[in-house]
Amino acid sequence: MKRYAQQTRLLVAVDCIIFGFDGQEIKLLLIQRGFEPCKGKWSLVGGFVQEEESAEDAATRVLKNLTGLDGIYMEQLHTFSSPDRDSVERTISVAYTALIDIKRYKQLHEDFHAVWFPINHHPELIFDHDAMVNQAKEKLRYKAALHPLLLELLPPKFTLPQLQQLYESVYNTSFDKGNFSRKILSTGLLVRLADKDKLNSRKGAFYYKVDKKKYNVNLHAFLNFVPEALMKKSAAAR
Amino acid sequence: MKRYAQQTRLLVAVDCIIFGFDGQEIKLLLIQRGFEPCKGKWSLVGGFVQEEESAEDAATRVLKNLTGLDGIYMEQLHTFSSPDRDSVERTISVAYTALIDIKRYKQLHEDFHAVWFPINHHPELIFDHDAMVNQAKEKLRYKAALHPLLLELLPPKFTLPQLQQLYESVYNTSFDKGNFSRKILSTGLLVRLADKDKLNSRKGAFYYKVDKKKYNVNLHAFLNFVPEALMKKSAAAR
DNA sequence: AAAAATAATTGTAAAATTGACATTTTTTTA
DNA sequence: TAAAAAAATGTCAATTTTACAATTATTTTT
Numbered sequence: 001m002k003r004y005a006q007q008t009r010l011l012v013a014v015d016c017i018i019f020g021f022d023g024q025e026i027k028l029l030l031i032q033r034g035f036e037p038c039k040g041k042w043s044l045v046g047g048f049v050q051e052e053e054s055a056e057d058a059a060t061r062v063l064k065n066l067t068g069l070d071g072i073y074m075e076q077l078h079t080f081s082s083p084d085r086d087s088v089e090r091t092i093s094v095a096y097t098a099l100i101d102i103k104r105y106k107q108l109h110e111d112f113h114a115v116w117f118p119i120n121h122h123p124e125l126i127f128d129h130d131a132m133v134n135q136a137k138e139k140l141r142y143k144a145a146l147h148p149l150l151l152e153l154l155p156p157k158f159t160l161p162q163l164q165q166l167y168e169s170v171y172n173t174s175f176d177k178g179n180f181s182r183k184i185l186s187t188g189l190l191v192r193l194a195d196k197d198k199l200n201s202r203k204g205a206f207y208y209k210v211d212k213k214k215y216n217v218n219l220h221a222f223l224n225f226v227p228e229a230l231m232k233k234s235a236a237a238r
Numbered sequence: 239m240k241r242y243a244q245q246t247r248l249l250v251a252v253d254c255i256i257f258g259f260d261g262q263e264i265k266l267l268l269i270q271r272g273f274e275p276c277k278g279k280w281s282l283v284g285g286f287v288q289e290e291e292s293a294e295d296a297a298t299r300v301l302k303n304l305t306g307l308d309g310i311y312m313e314q315l316h317t318f319s320s321p322d323r324d325s326v327e328r329t330i331s332v333a334y335t336a337l338i339d340i341k342r343y344k345q346l347h348e349d350f351h352a353v354w355f356p357i358n359h360h361p362e363l364i365f366d367h368d369a370m371v372n373q374a375k376e377k378l379r380y381k382a383a384l385h386p387l388l389l390e391l392l393p394p395k396f397t398l399p400q401l402q403q404l405y406e407s408v409y410n411t412s413f414d415k416g417n418f419s420r421k422i423l424s425t426g427l428l429v430r431l432a433d434k435d436k437l438n439s440r441k442g443a444f445y446y447k448v449d450k451k452k453y454n455v456n457l458h459a460f461l462n463f464v465p466e467a468l469m470k471k472s473a474a475a476r
Numbered sequence: 477a478a479a480a481a482t483a484a485t486t487g488t489a490a491a492a493t494t495g496a497c498a499t500t501t502t503t504t505t506a
Numbered sequence: 507t508a509a510a511a512a513a514a515t516g517t518c519a520a521t522t523t524t525a526c527a528a529t530t531a532t533t534t535t536t
Contacts, residue, residue, distance in 0.1 A: 003326045004286070004326060007249055007286045008249075010247060011242055011247055011248075012248050012250060048242070048245045049319070049330075051321070051328070052321055054319040055319035056319065076316055078314060079332045081292040083291065083292060090289070092287075094317045094319065
C-alpha cells in the first residue's frame, strides 16, 4: 500500500567511479555497456537501487559483483539528477567514488569487459559519466591534500617511495624525497615494519602500514599537506 | 512509455538544512510538519522531486517557497537512502545545505511555522533530520576553514568585526583581532568600501564587500585559514 | 576640550614550518 | 674491496604563524 500515493516515483541508480593505483599512475576502471542503447560503449559500472537496499548498499553490491572484493573504500560523490541525463528514461544517479588496490582486483567475469585506463586517457563515456569522472578526479585531488584517503589505494603494507609515487601521480609533480618523508611521517599515521622491500631497490625500503588507532585522531594532521601553491596550480590547470 | 519497465521506482525528496547568521550566532531554520504522521513536530523544510525537475531545481523551489528569496547559496550535502528512514513510505532524500543572510529572510507564510533556532539548541527532529543537521554542521566547520563560504551568511556589505564574530561562532573560540584582520585581508577577497558602520561602534568600522572577480581565483588563499590545532580541537569536541 | 571607546594598522619576537640541498647508511653488484 | 644504487636522515636559511603589544585614527560622550 503506497502512502504518498499521488507523488512521482523515479528510477534511482548508483554509478561507481573506481580508481586504482598500479604503482605508477592512477587508473580508472571502465566497462563496456552490455545492452542498447549505447551497447559496447564505455561506461562506469552501476545499477539500479532496489526496494530493500540503500544507495550505499547498492553501490557495495555493484562493486562486489564487478570486483569480487569486500571492504572497498568508497564515498558518496554527488547525486546527478538532471531529468535528461539518461537517454532511455529519467534516472537519478547517486555517484560513488571507490578506491581499490589494483593488485587485489581480479576480473571475475569476461561479461563486463572491464578495463583499466590511465586517468587522463580514457575513452569517451556514455551519458554524464565523463562529468562524473571529472568531478571525482577534482574531488580526489582536493581531498587528498587534506585527508589521507590515498592510502586506500595502496596494499596493506607499502613503502615510502611507493607512497610518494602515488602522490606524484595524483598531483602530476615531483616532491623532494627528504621533505616528503619528513612530512608524511610527522603525521604520525604510519607504522614502520621490520621487513623491507628488497625487490624494487638495492638498499631495500622499509615497509609501512597505517596505524588504525591514530587514523581518525590524526586526520587533521593532513590539513595543509600539499602546499597551497600546488593546489593553486592544480586548480588553474583545469 | 517506460523503458526500464521492470525496475523499482522510488520516491525522491529534497531536504534543506538552512543556516543563517544573526550577527551573534549561527542559526538553523526549522518548520513544524503540517500533516500526519508527526504533525506539529519540528522538521527541516523539504519536498518531493517532480517529474521534470532536477533535485537541485527542487531544492531551489522549496527554498524560494519558504523564504521568498532568490539566489540562495546552497550545496548538496549527502543523499540519505536508508529504506526505513521515513516511517510513511520509503523515500530517498537528497539533502542540501543552504546559507542565508537572516536579515533578508522574511517569513511569507504563517503556514510553515518557521522558526530560527540556535544551531546547538534546537528541538528533536523527525526521521533522520537530526543526522542531516549534524552532518551539515560538521561539513560547514570543516569547509569553512578552507573556503570562504561563510561569507554567504553575511549581507552584501559587512564589517571585519562582524566577520570575525561569525568565524568565532562557528569555531566556538576567539581569534586575535590583529591577526584575523591581517589574514583575511591578505586573501585579497575583500574590497573596502567608503562608508562605515556607525551603529555598532563609536569609531565606526569600514564596510567591506566580496570581490567577485577574485572569488574563484583566490579560493585557495583559504587553505589553512583556520589553524590546524583548532580543527583538531573542533573535531575532538564532537 | 578632554576622555572614552572602538577600529585599524603595524610591529616584534619566538616558534614552527618549509624548501633546497647535503650527508650517511645499507644493501647488492662488479 | 670498491662502486653503485637507493633509502633514510640531517642541516640551514627563508618564510610563516602566533601571541602580544603599541600606535594611530575616528567618532561619541562627558
